[in-house]
Amino acid sequence: MKLFKTYFISFTIFFIAASFLRAQEESVLNNLMPVPAKVINLNGKFRLDTSFSISVFGNPDKRIYGAASRMLHHLSGRTGFFFNQDYVTDTSKSDTAQFVIDCKKPGKLGLNEEESYSLNITPHKVELNAETDLGAIHGLQTFLQLLSVDDNGYYFPTAKIIDQPRFQWRGLMIDVARHFMPVDVIKRNIDAMAFLKMNVLHLHLSDDQGFRVESKIFPELTKLGSDGKYFTQDQIKDIIAYADARGIRIIPEFDVPGHSTSWFVSHPELASAPGPYKIERKWGVFNPVFNPTIEATYKFLDKFFGEMAKLFPDEYFHIGGDENNGKDWGANKSIQAFMKKNHIATAEALQTYFNKRILKILTKHHKRMIGWDEILQPGMPNNIVIQSWRGQKALFDAARKGYMGILSNGYYIDLMQPTSYHYLNDPIPPDSVLPENVKKNILGGEATQWAELVTKENIDSRIWPRTAAIAERFWSPDSVRNVDDMYRRLEIINYELEDFGTTQIKNYDMMLRRLTNDQDISALKTFVDVIEPVKGYKRHSQGVHYTSYSPYTRVVDAARPESIIDVHFRNYVDEFLKGNLAYKQSLIFWMNLWVNNYPELEHTIILSPILREIEPMSLNLKNISEAGLEAVRLISLNQKADKDWLDQKMKLINEAKKPYGQAELEMVSAIEKLIKAVKIN
Numbered sequence: 001m002k003l004f005k006t007y008f009i010s011f012t013i014f015f016i017a018a019s020f021l022r023a024q025e026e027s028v029l030n031n032l033m034p035v036p037a038k039v040i041n042l043n044g045k046f047r048l049d050t051s052f053s054i055s056v057f058g059n060p061d062k063r064i065y066g067a068a069s070r071m072l073h074h075l076s077g078r079t080g081f082f083f084n085q086d087y088v089t090d091t092s093k094s095d096t097a098q099f100v101i102d103c104k105k106p107g108k109l110g111l112n113e114e115e116s117y118s119l120n121i122t123p124h125k126v127e128l129n130a131e132t133d134l135g136a137i138h139g140l141q142t143f144l145q146l147l148s149v150d151d152n153g154y155y156f157p158t159a160k161i162i163d164q165p166r167f168q169w170r171g172l173m174i175d176v177a178r179h180f181m182p183v184d185v186i187k188r189n190i191d192a193m194a195f196l197k198m199n200v201l202h203l204h205l206s207d208d209q210g211f212r213v214e215s216k217i218f219p220e221l222t223k224l225g226s227d228g229k230y231f232t233q234d235q236i237k238d239i240i241a242y243a244d245a246r247g248i249r250i251i252p253e254f255d256v257p258g259h260s261t262s263w264f265v266s267h268p269e270l271a272s273a274p275g276p277y278k279i280e281r282k283w284g285v286f287n288p289v290f291n292p293t294i295e296a297t298y299k300f301l302d303k304f305f306g307e308m309a310k311l312f313p314d315e316y317f318h319i320g321g322d323e324n325n326g327k328d329w330g331a332n333k334s335i336q337a338f339m340k341k342n343h344i345a346t347a348e349a350l351q352t353y354f355n356k357r358i359l360k361i362l363t364k365h366h367k368r369m370i371g372w373d374e375i376l377q378p379g380m381p382n383n384i385v386i387q388s389w390r391g392q393k394a395l396f397d398a399a400r401k402g403y404m405g406i407l408s409n410g411y412y413i414d415l416m417q418p419t420s421y422h423y424l425n426d427p428i429p430p431d432s433v434l435p436e437n438v439k440k441n442i443l444g445g446e447a448t449q450w451a452e453l454v455t456k457e458n459i460d461s462r463i464w465p466r467t468a469a470i471a472e473r474f475w476s477p478d479s480v481r482n483v484d485d486m487y488r489r490l491e492i493i494n495y496e497l498e499d500f501g502t503t504q505i506k507n508y509d510m511m512l513r514r515l516t517n518d519q520d521i522s523a524l525k526t527f528v529d530v531i532e533p534v535k536g537y538k539r540h541s542q543g544v545h546y547t548s549y550s551p552y553t554r555v556v557d558a559a560r561p562e563s564i565i566d567v568h569f570r571n572y573v574d575e576f577l578k579g580n581l582a583y584k585q586s587l588i589f590w591m592n593l594w595v596n597n598y599p600e601l602e603h604t605i606i607l608s609p610i611l612r613e614i615e616p617m618s619l620n621l622k623n624i625s626e627a628g629l630e631a632v633r634l635i636s637l638n639q640k641a642d643k644d645w646l647d648q649k650m651k652l653i654n655e656a657k658k659p660y661g662q663a664e665l666e667m668v669s670a671i672e673k674l675i676k677a678v679k680i681n
């Protein structure tokens, strides 16, 4: 076994080294993510040494000095250089600096701001020009991604890059209500977003399961509604400043009128049913909803939103508005009487009445409204922004009616879809027939990380690296759509993201180690590397009733949303079946590995009962790999099999499609392809 492992490791290193070398030869200019609008390779090298220094000219916002200093420190960390310059300040204005930044004006965080930049890297000088410091910050990220090595050390390829975003709203939503995410989780994700040129972090701050921001006017909201897990106002200010320094807006969401149980633990008088209320511990859509027919609701929300409007500086304020099932409105006699008296026929119409009153409150506090697509009802003014989660059609309908909109449908990263699916989902698809004046209402999109099934340990692995591909969709020209090339660059970016503290790689080993009772993780890793959590909402419908108290430490929680080994393996199968025999050895290698992993993993499982739930899947992996090896042999020898052989193998395949522990084997369909490619007598 030992021999085998050594072979495996060298084989893997060989493959990684080969792809790394290829990437190096190809020039790191081809590895950028998001792909810039225009890159001209000047085929030379700018050498990095300790004399490297940065100067800033023009009239930028002060955020540029922090951003330039951070880049300097990243370069220092990557290269081990002790640069002569320690940090960049507003006195860094030397004409002889090797890296010169010039910004015309301070950038303002909000809609319709200039974010373009140009980067001119020549053998002895780098010029970064931008209209605003926000654009310059994007240019710094591009430069950082270009650090390269050759036999003589570190260098940057010479190039001219002219770049600007395709969409102005390039967002990520993090739900901190279902599972609270502390400040350090938010900050490392802000850093990762900035690296990918994203510019909006939307925080889902209240829901049935928790109220997550301190109110000084109503401290009881978090006292009774948060289990002590919430952001203080000082922490919120800290997050906002941290994001601002990186060119990122913070959009707060307080979800009303539904998704609101946690408010009613301390304020049952504002609800539509009598209560009392407790923090909700289960997941799903629940009945509690604000009573929109009493003035107390509006008085309370006026005070609370007024307080939050001062805390959160962004012009936009998200009121949620999704999934109000209307049941508690239907069951309340005085609400029904109010509707009758005011000729309000439906729950949707009552919610529109509520939204219009909320809009007045927000306007009074100098905010614009954004909400999920349910808020788009007749009579709403068209200065609101619609976040489309139920379908692209809602976005296009809103845009046609003159509403600004952003797309989240197709970017629900909590649903464990492959990166390619999200990547090809486009706020304005290539075949769109929308007229230009409608297209301009589509501001961009947001990936949404709902947090029922994640904790601070594994949330990064759900967000990254897939969201890097989404960030590219929002930034790069619409013609950038090559899925294979995206996956190639994504693997590189995934490692680079670690430099910003994201934990998607390092926490994987940690979680596997805990699962093995701190034994050797290698067999478990070989297995978990090729499984994924079940897709969509299926995890809630397989007999396990998850709550906020459930363990999120099982194999399914360690497994990545997308197995990159499966992505490669499927590619090997396709190439092999096209007649490219070079891939035969790779297929044999992987399937042998999976066959031989079975007894090793059995040994690990004996020592760790938490792993018993995946034991049948481990056996299935062995069985289908053996079948796949037979198929490769038969195809290679151009031999036929009989119908019984096929039936027997398909039985194994169908068995292997069954999920265990809410996870599924990923390469089943690729091995099925191999089996079905065998000629039958």
Ligand code: ACM
Pocket: 322, 323, 372, 389
């Ligand atoms: C949502 O997913 N309910 C916006």
